[in-house]
Amino acid sequence: MSTNIIEIQNLNFGFDKTKLILKDVSLMVPKGSIYGFLGSNGAGKSTTMRLIMGLFNDDHHSVKVFDTSVSDLYPEGFSRIGSLIDYPAFYDHLSGYDNLKIVCILRNLNEAKIDEILELVGLSEARNIKMKKYSLGMKQRLAIGLALISDPELLVLDEPVNGLDPNGMKEVRELLIKLNQEHGVTVFISSHLLLEIEKMVTHIGIISHGEIKFQGSKEELNELYRFQKTKFSLKNAKSFEALLAENYQVEFKNETDCEIVTSSPHQIAEINKILVNNGAQIYQISPAGGLEEWFMEISKQN
């Protein structure tokens, strides 16, 4: 058994022959990871997720889940996957408990599991409250609870924090971390905002215009991002060029501004000290490029 729960190899996919939506996509989702699948609107995230869930046909068997081609996964394999791709149709006039109960009856699943799931998603106390009184965050947690009802090893979640307020986002994030760390569930989650999921993921894949632009662990991402830049604004910046260029990679933007590649807060303090010790009048020190800027840059590339 491979250590990757999802493995996509050189996937090409289009809805018609003239236009490919996914171009040579390769993705590896390691067992036990929380894998953030990032891309702007229309990049191809949902299409990829639908292919993983067998909702679109993968004629070339490029998509494997549990080491098995998705087309051979049905029916047992799919019971090992919980998914939230389209928001489920809950009944507003019924409680959270009753909504899950209906699904258990329809899918012939064990109702005894419902209490455990409500506990897990933090909705035990709201179990008998009608869904119309639930906040968006509560609804989203119930939807994740629904995906958990068959005790899956893998959760595939399409933009589960989209539209949530910071509190709702935090609730969902904490739930997913708990599922991953305490229950060993591998999570494949998409988002169009890096900062929304950056705090919880162990791995990241970035898709843009149907192509994978980056894939790696959080450590690999941090390694890239480490070389961010800091902007120093100071009087006659250029007159410090020789001094700075001795030890740093520096680019002058105008009379007062220069951008320096920095790898730690300590280094920023160090540069500040050198400049001040050499008589610089510093007006401002600010980040010139961050993780989000890097992501925006990478996701707009063609």
Ligand SMILES: Nc1ncnc2c1ncn2[C@@H]1O[C@H](COP(=O)(O)OP(=O)(O)OP(=O)(O)O)[C@@H](O)[C@H]1O
């Ligand atoms: N059923 C379909 N038929 C034809 N084109 C489609 C279909 N579904 C999606 N597309 C197109 O495929 C491209 C990728 O869409 P997809 O929904 O996978 O992107 P996404 O990254 O999930 O974006 P979003 O966050 O907006 O959902 C888009 O150009 C979209 O218009």
